[in-house]
Amino acid sequence: MRPIRQFLSALLGAAVLAAALLGALAPASAHDAAESTSPTSGATVAAPPEIVSVTFNKSPLALGSQILVKDDAGTNWADGAVEIVDNVAAQKLRPGAPAGLYTVAWRVASSDGHPIEGSFTFTATVGAPGSTAAAAVPTMGTAQPGMTPAPQQPASSSEPFQWSIVIFLGTAVGILVVLGLMARSRLKPGSGNNTES
Template sequence: MDATMSRRAVLTQRTVLASVIGFLAAVLVPLAVPMLLPVASAHDTLISSSPATGESLEQAPKTLELTYSDEVLNLSPVVRLSNSAGEEIFTQTPAVSGNTASIDLPALPADSYRVQWRVVSSDGHPIEGTVDFTVTVGAETTDDADTATDPASPTAAADSPQPEPTPADQAESSPAEQEDSGLPSGMVLAGATLLLLVVVVLLVLRTTRQRAGRGRDH
């Protein structure tokens, strides 16, 4: 009789143990697993530009505006403009405001142009791309334009090519990327879940053995 009761007690405790483990797994594992999965790429993208890519303009544009899907970081943005011969016209830093980056353009003659841009996405990763457009008539040459292109004028000095930021400079100015070096929170949560399961299993097994021992004594 005592042996039968002891076996029933063991079976009952095993059933309780399985139920507890199943409950904890159902509650905690769905919380931990998504945090262990690789984070999907969520880089911002260029959604529009003025001039638009592939656009043909009779009048040379005075400004370039790039609009992104989210706010970009003002960390060493770069815009490079070149003509159809591949000659670089300038490399400058655009003004970043929210999800737009803009820059003034010099007087452009009739030609095909390529804009190469690079900014830092809101998630802290650099993104880049190109915008191609064509000017069919071009800007008229005026005395003001000649003055603006005079090497001795302050405007020309401001429009002079600037050195392109190196990868080392970007690494130093992009704290969002450096913060990823810590221990992933998903691993911490998964470890805590596993530890909790082990503790519960040990407690249930200990209780089962104690009750089985008392059953044999009686």
């Protein structure tokens, strides 16, 4: 009976260790991730929008949120604070933004408190009303008002794949296999554990 108790004790210890490691690794893989943006990353729009937004897979925290909307000259057109409603972080733009390429850089606190960030771009073919920049003349291949081409690339996000979970699972399976082999060898008849008096 003693080998069975040792095996059960070792198995219980391995299970407790595995649960503790999994609990420590779970928060690291729970960061939010950007699912989509508006405008779509790489899109061409008729004019700079009044609002840009990033939609996440979970609701981010408002603490420390920031969205910068910069034109080619490096001017930030963001107006006011980031507004977060459910899982969408939105930023208003100042009126009068010119035509051209815009880079949107966002940073929010994920629902578990860790900061995440990313960026995307879009191009406006004409300036917003009140813009002092000359309006661009639409040419062949330019998106018409109300139409957005398919995205060229997904919104970038700084969420790497969590390899630590794969390593943990491989280690846990290895421990269980070794414990099983040890128990099997101890339970075989003639292993020296059962002695007659």
